[in-house]
Amino acid sequence: xxxxxxxxxxxxxxxxxxxxxxxxxxxxxxxxxxxxxxxxxxxxxxxxxxxxxxxxxxxxxxxxxxxxxxxxxxxxxxxxxxxxxxxxxxxxxxxxxxxxxxxxxxxxxxxxxxxxxxxxxxxxxxxxxxxxxxxxxxxxxxxxxxxxxxxxxxxxxxxxxxxxxxxxxxxxxxxxxxxxxxxxxxxxxxxxxxxxxxxxxxxxxxxxxxxxxxxxxxxxxxxxxxxxxxxxxxxxxxxxxxxxxxxxxxxxxxxxxxxxxxxxxxxxxxxxxxxxxxxxxxxxxxxxxxxxxxxxxxxxxxxxxxxxxxxxxxxxxxxxxxxxxxxxxxxxxxxxxxxxxxxxxxxxxxxxxxxxxxxxxxxxxxxxxxxxxxxxxxxxxxxxxxxxxxxxxxxxxxxxxxxxxxxxxxxxxxx
Amino acid sequence: xxxxxxxxxxxxxxxxxxxxxxxxxxxxxxxxxxxxxxxxxxxxxxxxxxxxxxxxxxxxxxxxxxxxxxxxxxxxxxxxxxxxxxxxxxxxxxxxxxxxxxxxxxxxxxxxxxxxxxxxxxxxxxxxxxxxxxxxxxxxxxxxxxxxxxxxxxxxxxxxxxxxxxxxxxxxxxxxxxxxxxxxxxxxxxxxxxxxxxxxxxxxxxxxxxxxxxxxxxxxxxxxxxxxxxxxxxxxxxxxxxxxxxxxxxxxxxxx
Ligand code: HEM
Numbered sequence: 001x002x003x004x005x006x007x008x009x010x011x012x013x014x015x016x017x018x019x020x021x022x023x024x025x026x027x028x029x030x031x032x033x034x035x036x037x038x039x040x041x042x043x044x045x046x047x048x049x050x051x052x053x054x055x056x057x058x059x060x061x062x063x064x065x066x067x068x069x070x071x072x073x074x075x076x077x078x079x080x081x082x083x084x085x086x087x088x089x090x091x092x093x094x095x096x097x098x099x100x101x102x103x104x105x106x107x108x109x110x111x112x113x114x115x116x117x118x119x120x121x122x123x124x125x126x127x128x129x130x131x132x133x134x135x136x137x138x139x140x141x142x143x144x145x146x147x148x149x150x151x152x153x154x155x156x157x158x159x160x161x162x163x164x165x166x167x168x169x170x171x172x173x174x175x176x177x178x179x180x181x182x183x184x185x186x187x188x189x190x191x192x193x194x195x196x197x198x199x200x201x202x203x204x205x206x207x208x209x210x211x212x213x214x215x216x217x218x219x220x221x222x223x224x225x226x227x228x229x230x231x232x233x234x235x236x237x238x239x240x241x242x243x244x245x246x247x248x249x250x251x252x253x254x255x256x257x258x259x260x261x262x263x264x265x266x267x268x269x270x271x272x273x274x275x276x277x278x279x280x281x282x283x284x285x286x287x288x289x290x291x292x293x294x295x296x297x298x299x300x301x302x303x304x305x306x307x308x309x310x311x312x313x314x315x316x317x318x319x320x321x322x323x324x325x326x327x328x329x330x331x332x333x334x335x336x337x338x339x340x341x342x343x344x345x346x347x348x349x350x351x352x353x354x355x356x357x358x359x360x361x362x363x364x365x366x367x368x369x370x371x372x373x374x375x376x377x378x379x380x381x382x383x384x385x386x387x388x389x390x391x392x393x394x395x396x397x398x399x400x401x402x403x404x405x406x407x408x409x410x411x412x413x414x415x
Numbered sequence: 416x417x418x419x420x421x422x423x424x425x426x427x428x429x430x431x432x433x434x435x436x437x438x439x440x441x442x443x444x445x446x447x448x449x450x451x452x453x454x455x456x457x458x459x460x461x462x463x464x465x466x467x468x469x470x471x472x473x474x475x476x477x478x479x480x481x482x483x484x485x486x487x488x489x490x491x492x493x494x495x496x497x498x499x500x501x502x503x504x505x506x507x508x509x510x511x512x513x514x515x516x517x518x519x520x521x522x523x524x525x526x527x528x529x530x531x532x533x534x535x536x537x538x539x540x541x542x543x544x545x546x547x548x549x550x551x552x553x554x555x556x557x558x559x560x561x562x563x564x565x566x567x568x569x570x571x572x573x574x575x576x577x578x579x580x581x582x583x584x585x586x587x588x589x590x591x592x593x594x595x596x597x598x599x600x601x602x603x604x605x606x607x608x609x610x611x612x613x614x615x616x617x618x619x620x621x622x623x624x625x626x627x628x629x630x631x632x633x634x635x636x637x638x639x640x641x642x643x644x645x646x647x648x649x650x651x652x653x654x655x656x657x658x659x660x661x662x663x664x665x666x667x668x669x670x671x
Contacts, residue, residue: 035670077485077555080637087637088644236666244663247656254652258645259457262558270559271551280594 004029027213032231033238034219036396040114041217041238042245043107048205049246050100055198057093065145067191069184072147073272091261097139098264099253101287104132112318113339115327116218122319124211129315131204136288138197141190143285148269153282155182155190161295164302181275222328223392230396281356289353290346294372296357297365307369314376321376324384331390335383342375445592447565450624454631455564457646460639461632463495468611469629470494472622475609477553480545480600482533485554486633489527493636501527508532546586548599557627557634564631566592571623574602 004025006012015021064083066075079086108128111117117125144155159182162172178185216225225231232238256263264286268279284292291308298304314321329336349368355361453462470491473483488505496504505525510532513520525532533552535541542549557563569592577589577596587597604619604626611617632638 080635081485087635087641091641232670237670240659240663240666244656244659247652247659251649251652251656254645254648258641258648261641267559267561267563270555 028235028239029233031213031216031234032225032228033217033234034225034230034396035232035237036219036221037217037238037241038220039241039245040106040110040220042242043103043110044212045242046245046249047100047103047107050096050103051198051201051205054093054096054100055202057089057096058195058198060089061093062195065191067145067188069147069187069273072145072187076146088257091257095253095257095261095264097142098285098287099249099256100135101139103249104135105287108132108315109343112342113329113336114218114220115222115322115324115329117319118322118325118327119319120215121211121218124208124214125319126316127204127208127211129312131201131208132315133312134197134201134204138194138201139285139287141194141197143269144187144190145194146269147187147273149271149273149277149279150266150269150282152182152273152275153279154284155186157282158284159186161305164305166302218327219396220328220330221393221396222326222331223396226395283354286350286354289351290349291353293349293353293365294369296353297362297369307373311372314373318376318380322380322384324387324389326389326392331392332383332387333390334387338375338379338383342372345371345375445594447562447569447592449565450568450627452564452628452631454628454638457642459642461628464613464615465625465628466494466632467496468613468615468622469625469627469632471611472604472609472626473553473629476603476622477626478531479534480541480550481553482535483531483554483633484533484552485530487528487530488525490636493632498527505529546599550600553630554633557631559634563634564627567627567630568623570598571604571626572620 004022006015006021011021061079064075064079064086066072076090079090081087083089111125111128140154140158144151159173159176162176163169165172174180176186176189177183178189216231219225266283266285283289291311294311295304295308298307324332324335326332329339345368348364349372352361352365352368357365453459453465473481488501488508491501491504492498505527508525508529508531509522510525510529511520512523515521535544538549551559556567560566570590573590573592575589575591577583581589581596583589583597587599588601589596590598604622606618608619609617609622615621635641
């Protein structure tokens, strides 16, 4: 097998013994990528960069943070006031977590619209859902660390959920708490796990990318790459496109970090934790709100918890619920409508999760929850039977070249 | 087209994030009047005169009941006091130190590195002197309440007679803006309750403004550095992103 020819002799010497440069050349220069990817395909690499930003800022924060109920809040304030640029590091880390979820949620809906979860990318998709679960656990435990009022009460409410599980519930809760209430042992183990889990995420992301590189990216048309004319090397084309997207992202991110650093947080978390005073409204971070709305929509506690986990559980089996052989929503007139309805439903559930569970909010939460599961469990399997898809273009390069045959409409619709 | 879709989507998601974030939902749904603050907005800065007057209000009024645990005397240099003035302010306080060689705690005049001493040795002592209610530490107050600056000003100027039909409990005071309307803190500010060194007329409203600005500073002493750096960062990122866009156009020019 003839590898690339490196001009630098040191590189050649190393590569002969440890072929990392060949590996990189293969994955970057030779790795063929569909040439028609739109900007929604930026969000995968963006998520990876945000993950790195979170890990780097997190390690610096851990150098100054004290995981003890008597000092945690103070140590965070010391970071904000006395550590050089500590405020910057902390604001980047806290808002970075929110942006991580924004980016990954967009990334997931991109995958849903273009059918990226379908064969042969089912495992790639499932690894993604595993990442989502790990992110949620990490973010939840991270939010407990500053030991403010919302840290404490959020931890109390969420860990208590596990107590409804029959037989083992109480045992799990005691294990999470390290005692009989949320207290110092809880804070200590959450800190330890919050440090560990991001590296587990890195491991799963590596697997995610190995799976991705097996068949390469899907694309807005959802049809396979047929040959050289359909693809371009990842580098430099997508590296520069990803860099441009990163620039746009960082500009928006910086605007929030520097000018609205507490807008996505909660005022109560600037009050030190107090087990004797319950806040008026205990609300989780915004990225948990749709799941919180589903939890509260169901009157029975155990069923509520099950529904909340099932809301993510259905994503695992999505590749087998959607039986249509057509990947891209562009060619599925009915699916497309229901995709936007599902997105609207999720936005509504997010809104409802932040509202008190009373009156019309409860009714809407129930309808929203019902519709969420209706979409995945009934609509998607049914659609593949009733829907007549539009004709697919013959190849990726054909509609772009406009050589006559096949519909030319696809490009336009991917806006 | 695509870029527009993307930006709209991002805007929608951020908007949902912001509006559902409970920060906006003020405690009891009581509408807070908005004030003009010099420190609001992208280019907002603190007004040094306002901060110094606010410190005076804290020192002469609030410090009888409220601590300011996160502020050391040296931090007051930010308010525009020079080194000698900071030393003099610190020396005006008694600070407990020790133990000395004999194992005794002792009092000495404050130094710039000391934190501003709290009025009570512990929470129980604070409650005992305040009819059972705990006056909270004020250092972080502006971030610890939704729409903190407007809330603080409204709270301090919001004492009124209780509406007819409402009975205010023993030792409590009616306040329009406190959640539940009954607050244990007696009205702290009165016209000419302090005498400003710079000659500003010390109406109760003026004092409320000044102490609020001062507490906005104690909440985030680095706010001005943050905004300054923010403006530079955004300018840099805009230029960089523009250049990246041009490079992207150039590199992609041969893709059909
Ligand atoms: C830490 C979080 C994540 C990182 C760093 C990450 C990273 C990436 C990267 C770099 C790509 C390739 C670029 C792209 O196609 O956008 C990708 C593709 C993909 N990701 Fe993720 N991802 C994450 C989370 C997820 C989640 C939560 C899911 C789904 C539940 C998911 C599903 C997918 C799928 C299906 C693809 C293939 C897309 C296609 O080719 O159409 N990812 N991911």
